[in-house]
Amino acid sequence: MFLTDLDSRAGVKGSRDPLGLVPLWGLFGRHVVGNLTTVTTSVRGFTTVLLGYHFVKAVQDIGGDGQSPLRTFIKLEQLVAYARCAISKDEDFRGLRKVKRLLAEGKTAYLSAEADDQVLSDQKVYGLWGLYSSPSRASGLVERDEAVLTPVAHEFVERTYIAALEKDGLKDAREIVDLLRQARPAFDVTGRHAKVARAVARLMTPNYSGVEREFYREHLVLGGPGNAARDLQTQLAGLMGKLPAGSFGHVHLLALRKEAHRRGAGHAALAHRLSRICHLESLLAPAAAVFDFVLVRHRQTVASVAKEIRAAWGSRLSLLDVEAIRELRDEIAQAFGDSAAGVRFIGVAEAFLGGDYAQVVKLLLEQNAFIMQARGGSAAWVRMAAGRLDVRFRDETAELPKRSEVAHLWRHNYFLESLNGIVHALREA
Numbered sequence: 463m464f465l466t467d468l469d470s471r472a473g474v475k476g477s478r479d480p481l482g483l484v485p486l487w488g489l490f491g492r493h494v495v496g497n498l499t500t501v502t503t504s505v506r507g508f509t510t511v512l513l514g515y516h517f518v519k520a521v522q523d524i525g526g527d528g529q530s531p532l533r534t535f536i537k538l539e540q541l542v543a544y545a546r547c548a549i550s551k552d553e554d555f556r557g558l559r560k561v562k563r564l565l566a567e568g569k570t571a572y573l574s575a576e577a578d579d580q581v582l583s584d585q586k587v588y589g590l591w592g593l594y595s596s597p598s599r600a601s602g603l604v605e606r607d608e609a610v611l612t613p614v615a616h617e618f619v620e621r622t623y624i625a626a627l628e629k630d631g632l633k634d635a636r637e638i639v640d641l642l643r644q645a646r647p648a649f650d651v652t653g654r655h656a657k658v659a660r661a662v663a664r665l666m667t668p669n670y671s672g673v674e675r676e677f678y679r680e681h682l683v684l685g686g687p688g689n690a691a692r693d694l695q696t697q698l699a700g701l702m703g704k705l706p707a708g709s710f711g712h713v714h715l716l717a718l719r720k721e722a723h724r725r726g727a728g729h730a731a732l733a734h735r736l737s738r739i740c741h742l743e744s745l746l747a748p749a750a751a752v753f754d755f756v757l758v759r760h761r762q763t764v765a766s767v768a769k770e771i772r773a774a775w776g777s778r779l780s781l782l783d784v785e786a787i788r789e790l791r792d793e794i795a796q797a798f799g800d801s802a803a804g805v806r807f808i809g810v811a812e813a814f815l816g817g818d819y820a821q822v823v824k825l826l827l828e829q830n831a832f833i834m835q836a837r838g839g840s841a842a843w844v845r846m847a848a849g850r851l852d853v854r855f856r857d858e859t860a861e862l863p864k865r866s867e868v869a870h871l872w873r874h875n876y877f878l879e880s881l882n883g884i885v886h887a888l889r890e891a
Contacts, residue, residue, distance in 0.1 A: 480843050480855070481753055481826065482833035483746055483874060486797040490742055491876030493735045494698050496691035497600040497682070498880040501593050504554060505678055505887050506666050508603065509623075511594045513665075514538045515604055515611045516619045520639050529643065531609040536585050537573040537642050541649060542662055543581055544571050548651040549663035556589055557581030565651070574646040602686030618677050627661050638662075668887070675888050682884050695881070697722070697732045702885045710879040712872040715740060738793075739876050741786040745811050747871035748779060752819075753826045754860035756844055760853040767851070768819035774862045778817030781869050787811045803832065 502508070514535040521534045543561045546552040553562070560581045564571055572579045575586075582588045598604040603615040611619065627635045637658050641647045651659045670678070683699045685692055701718050719740060722733035752771060759767050788808055795804030806825050813821035831842040843855040863871060 480830050480833065481750060482798065482829070482836070483750065486794060487739075487742065487746060487874040487876055489793065489797045490735075490739050491878070492691060494691055494694045494732065494739075495685075495877035495881050496689040496695060497597055497685035498877050498884070499593070499597050500875055500877065500880060502597045503880050503883045505670070505682065505884055506554065506668075507556070507590055507594055508598065508601075508678070508682060509666065510539060510542050510555075511590050511598050512603060512611065512615060512619050513542065513623060514590065515598075515609065516616070516624070517635075517638060517642055519610055520635070521643050524639065524643065529645075532586060532591060533575040534642050535591050536575045536580065536589065537647075538638075539585065539590050540571070540573045540579070540581055541638070541641065541658075542666065544649055544651050545659040545662040546666050549659050550666065552663070552666060554668075556593075557585070571649045571651060572646050573641065573644075573649050576646065579646065600685070600689070601681045602688055603681055615681075618673075622671070622673055622677075623665055626665060670888060675890070678884070678888055683881070683888065694732045694735060697729055698736075698878075699881060699885050702882045703889060705882065705886075707886045707889075710875070710882040712743070712870040714882070715743075715872075715878065737786070738790060739878075741783055742790055742794075743872065743874060743876075744782055745787055745807065745814070747873040748775075748814065748863075748868055749807075749810055749822070749826060750873050751860075751863055751871065752822055753830065754857060755862050756823060756826070756851060757853055757855065757857035758860050759851055760856060761850050763850055764820050764823050764846075767823055771819040771822075771862065772817065775865050775868060779814040779868065782811055782815050784808075784811050784815050798832075798836075800832070803829070806832075 517538050518531045518534045521529060522531070540557075540561075543555050543557050544565070546555055547558070547561045548565055555561075557580075561571075580589075584592075586592055595604060599606050602612055604610070605612055610616075624635055627638070637655075641649065641655070641658070649655055649659075680686065683695075685695050689695060698718065701721050704721075705714055705717065715736065719733060719736040722729040722736055755771070756767060759770075788811075791804040791808050794807050795801045798804075806829055810822055810825050813819070813825065827842070827844055827846070830844060834840040834842050841854055843853070845852050845854070
């Protein structure tokens with residue numbers, strides 16, 4: 463398996479990955495977080511997905527005028543976004559900039575999949591359909607082979623959200639269905655559709671009922687019944703619940719690993735997996751930083767770049783545990799489907815530890831060339847020409863992190879940030 467074939471949920475479409483690191487850290491992350499991705503950080507994003515698939519079926523059940531599930535879903539996502547922004551002044555959703563601007567200008571909001579009406583540059587790819595549907599399937603919310611909710615998710619939506627809409631006077635939520643079945647309906651958020659907007663906005667508050675907490679804990683925090691990583695993810699989520707709320711970084715990973723070790727044999731497997739992530743990131747983060755730095759050193763020699771790295775980071779990176787990293791070689795090779803890649807990354811670790819920054823650069827150029835070739839023969843981002851770096855894909859902003867920052871560099875989140883955010887969102891006050 464290679465690149466995103468390893469796990470299509472690992473990265474964001476269109477994201478830069480010149481060294482092919484997404485499948486690598488994704489493989490290690492999947493041992494402890496089986497269902498989430500880097501972008502599935504919003505519980506209410508999943509709520510919108512549930513409503514989206516519910517109303518897709520509702521529109522289809524009454525004919526739908528030949529409308530595709532995608533078009534209905536896109537319109538529901540837009541409806542929810544306008545309601546959240548206009549009624550609740552909520553800004554925690556995708557497409558905020560377009561929605562906020564249109565409402566501020568007093569323009570009419572139209573619900574459709576037409577390019578001018580979409581709240582993102584490509585709502586299919588960068589909206590909830592593209593980014594949340596696969597994790598929703600992994601979490602047991604959406605059927606794997608159909609655009610429909612699983613029975614347990616359908617029952618939850620009916621009992622929790624549709625019942626709440628009906629309580630607000632939207633009989634069978636028919637008013638929403640009538641809007642969505644139209645090709646391009648105008649959505650008058652503060653006028654004739656204000657009742658719909660207020661009812662939908664109330665479903666999207668950051669306060670969760672006990673029923674919601676129980677459901678989302680089972681499917682998002684624990685990953686649902688089919689989660690291969692469920693046992694470790696359950697332990698991990700329990701430890702995360704004791705962390706202070708806020709962003710997640712390297713220091714939090716170390717705290718989780720330490721606590722897992724402290725808890726002894728019952729948490730030994732989790733401690734082992736977190737240790738492997740720590741060791742891998744101690745290599746990948748500085749490697750990625752060096753490659754970024756190379757992209758701003760066009761026409762420089764490798765020796766001169768190595769000299770700059772040494773001036774910034776010291777004679778060597780003594781923080782790497784090369785013996786522990788060597789134990790990761792087979793799994794690194796598995797991520798790339800190539801044994802040479804495993805050897806290459808071990809070589810990067812050894813060169814870092816030995817202070818041979820020129821060798822680090824050379825090996826990273828080899829890795830980039832390997833990745834570009836594997837993606838279909840694209841040209842490497844950097845090559846050597848007449849003894850100097852020929853940078854084909856230039857970055858004019860990258861700088862090396864400070865020496866004091868290298869030990870705690872955190873570039874690849876292993877899905878830990880997403881899980882931590884959801885754990886804390888659902889934590890009772």
